Amino acid sequence: xxxxxxxxxxxxxxxxxxxTELVERANARARTLNIGDLSVRAVRFYIQRGxxxxxxxxxxxxxxxxxxxxxxxxxxxxxxxxxxxxxxIKGQLDAGKTVADLGGREIRESSRPSHDDDLSVRKLLFxxxxxxxxSDEIVLSSIDSSISTPRVEKSWTVTLRSDVTLHGTGAAxxxxxxxxxxxxxxxxxxxxxxxxxxxxxxxxxxxxxxxxIAAPFNGGIVNSSDAEVTAxxxxxxxxxxxxxxxxxxRERDKLAASGFRRLxxxxxxxxxAGRGTGIGFEGVIHAHGPRWISPYDKSGHTVSxxxxxxxxxxxxxxxxxxxxxxxxPNLVTPAISSGIFGFPSPHVFEVAFRTLLDTATDVQVVxxxxxxRRAFDQMIDALQRVRSTG
Numbered sequence: 001x002x003x004x005x006x007x008x009x010x011x012x013x014x015x016x017x018x019x020t021e022l023v024e025r026a027n028a029r030a031r032t033l034n035i036g037d038l039s040v041r042a043v044r045f046y047i048q049r050g051x052x053x054x055x056x057x058x059x060x061x062x063x064x065x066x067x068x069x070x071x072x073x074x075x076x077x078x079x080x081x082x083x084x085x086x087x088x089i090k091g092q093l094d095a096g097k098t099v100a101d102l103g104g105r106e107i108r109e110s111s112r113p114s115h116d117d118d119l120s121v122r123k124l125l126f127x128x129x130x131x132x133x134x135s136d137e138i139v140l141s142s143i144d145s146s147i148s149t150p151r152v153e154k155s156w157t158v159t160l161r162s163d164v165t166l167h168g169t170g171a172a173x174x175x176x177x178x179x180x181x182x183x184x185x186x187x188x189x190x191x192x193x194x195x196x197x198x199x200x201x202x203x204x205x206x207x208x209x210x211x212x213i214a215a216p217f218n219g220g221i222v223n224s225s226d227a228e229v230t231a232x233x234x235x236x237x238x239x240x241x242x243x244x245x246x247x248x249x250r251e252r253d254k255l256a257a258s259g260f261r262r263l264x265x266x267x268x269x270x271x272x273a274g275r276g277t278g279i280g281f282e283g284v285i286h287a288h289g290p291r292w293i294s295p296y297d298k299s300g301h302t303v304s305x306x307x308x309x310x311x312x313x314x315x316x317x318x319x320x321x322x323x324x325x326x327x328x329p330n331l332v333t334p335a336i337s338s339g340i341f342g343f344p345s346p347h348v349f350e351v352a353f354r355t356l357l358d359t360a361t362d363v364q365v366v367x368x369x370x371x372x373r374r375a376f377d378q379m380i381d382a383l384q385r386v387r388s389t390g
Contacts, residue, residue, distance in 0.1 A: 016056070016065050016077040019043060020226075020233065020340055026086045027230075035091045037245060040233020040340065043086065049104035051089055053082060160185045204356060206383060207367040210376045214242035216279040217367070219330030222319055224337065225286035227262045229255065229269065235334035235369075239276075243284065247274025251284075263288040266314035268322045285322050289315045289337035292344060302347045312337050312348070313355040320361040330365045335375070345375060349382035357386065 017025070019040055027037050046052035055076030058066060065077075092102060099105070156172040159165050160182050166173075173181070213235040214221070223239045226232055229252045231240035240248055251271035263269055265288050273281035290311035294302070315336055323331055335352060337343040349368075356366055370376050 039237035220328040222333035243274040243276035268318040292342040346378040
């Protein structure tokens with residue numbers, strides 16, 4: 001089992017880097033050994049199972065390295081020794097070894113969410129309405145498409161508030177469930193007067209969904225990409241997994257053959273969706289958003305001192321421009337520059353929503369997806385603030 005290394009035994013000249021660069025270095029070495037690509041998600045899986053080190057915290061780095069950081073957050077740092085260990089783990093797993101064979105922990109069955117766990121098998125769809133529509137909708141359905149749906153016996157309608165109606169089929173919700181839904185609606189959803197304010201474009205509608213980014217969708221899918229258009233972590237890793245690493249790799253090769261070299265921050269490029277076409281994706285828009293390097297604190301008071309806000313807005317405008325060029329009216333997307341790119345939330349959501357609503361475009365629907373309930377709630381609040389302030 002790996003142990004986190006104390007910096008007292010580390011040479012100050014050691015190169016330290018974050019998990020994104022760890023994956024990039026490991027993949028470069030793995031390719032020379034004909035070992036499959038890694039992702040940030042895979043590394044975190046190894047850490048969770050006890051196969052790989054958690055890395056060093058900022059305060060465990062040599063003083064000279066700590067002083068060089070633009071901001072001190074909860075990042076972990078790794079070394080070239082960790083790269084070699086990671087490639088070795090990946091190689092053994094590819095060769096048929098199991099997590100248990102390598103001394104890792106198995107996840108106990110009891111720790112997995114049950115089918116009855118509301119938060120694990122439900123999703124909420126928050127629809128931002130144009131002024132011409134008369135009501136919001138909250139749609140509850142299974143996140144996991146592998147869960148079989150009940151036989152449809154009847155349809156039903158429950159009015160949760162004067163401007164919110166719940167429609168469904170099969171067994172109607174119990175009285176207790178309706179009371180809980182009313183509480184959720186009143187806690188998290190603005191009344192119609194706020195939600196139905198017209199978008200500046202008069203056309204674009206924003207939806208927020210608690211769901212897998214790569215669940216079936218009829219339209220284009222946006223990938224928060226790096227400069228080389230390679231598989232990243234989080235939502236990007238999931239998109240590459242579903243669309244196919246080999247298939248998207250070939251799409252990237254087509255870009256290179258046409259003269260493409262790298263994706264600069266604030267720009268976007270289109271490729272085919274590989275296997276994703278089978279679940280409705282019309283293509284992938286790879287967008288390279290900025291990294292947040294300005295100071296920030298957990299109270300949410302953020303000031304973009306290095307142009308991050310404008311660069312993120314430029315990225316979203318580039319996404320819309322590519323979609324318009326390709327004639328794609330519907331997009332599903334993660335929140336570009338959130339996560340490992342360090343853009344603080346909910347600020348990252350507000351910049352995205354304001355830009356989308358202020359930009360002239362033929363795109364009709366942009367659906368944001370997240371698997372984080374906290375991010376989902378923050379997105380809803382951020383959208384209401386943006387709309388209420390114009």
